[in-house]
Amino acid sequence: MGGHIRVGAAGVEPVVVGREFGLVLSLYRREGHGPAPGVEHHVAEMPDGPLTEAQIGEVERFAGLAVEAVRAGRRTLVRCHAGQNRSGLVVAQALVELGLDMPAAIAFIRQRRGPGALSNELFVRYLESGLPTARLLTGLGS
Numbered sequence: 001m002g003g004h005i006r007v008g009a010a011g012v013e014p015v016v017v018g019r020e021f022g023l024v025l026s027l028y029r030r031e032g033h034g035p036a037p038g039v040e041h042h043v044a045e046m047p048d049g050p051l052t053e054a055q056i057g058e059v060e061r062f063a064g065l066a067v068e069a070v071r072a073g074r075r076t077l078v079r080c081h082a083g084q085n086r087s088g089l090v091v092a093q094a095l096v097e098l099g100l101d102m103p104a105a106i107a108f109i110r111q112r113r114g115p116g117a118l119s120n121e122l123f124v125r126y127l128e129s130g131l132p133t134a135r136l137l138t139g140l141g142s
Contacts, residue, residue: 001091001113003083004030015079022074025062027086035077048085048120053139060131063093070098084113085120092118092127102127 006013017024017034024035026043035041042065044058051059062078069076078094080086088109095105106124110117118124126134 001083001087001109002077002079003081003087004028004033004079005082007082017077017079020075021077023065023069023076025065025076025078025090027062027078027080027090030081046086048080050122051126051138053135056126056131056135056138059089059093059126060135062090063097063131066090066094067097070094082116084116085118085123088113088118089120089123089127093131096127 002015004015006015014033016032017039018036019039021035021039024039024041026041027046029043029045042062044055044062046055046058066076066078078087078090092102092105092109095108096102100108106118106127118127129137
């Protein structure tokens, strides 16, 4: 789980992905940030805010791709702009599909990525209600 930027002692630094991963799932895209040619790369850009029914479906699809890759032993990166919310949404769902319960998945992400991880409370509500339910309810509202 990561982002296109990293905030460190030197300030904001770009994060460029080469061939470190066998699969890269991007919820945000910025030219020049990789991955290298030949690396499997899926892109589904979405906001760090309310998602459409189709976007929640893409989150579910990305979680499934991540689970398949992890089970196959492939090094996988799920990334968004800062590596906090959108990527956290996908990773939390993938962790649940790999056997964690949702509270444990959310706590694990926050422990590993820091207190800003999954700070988007709407995304947490999507996860707590279950993504299929969130997708259906979002579709009813449109």
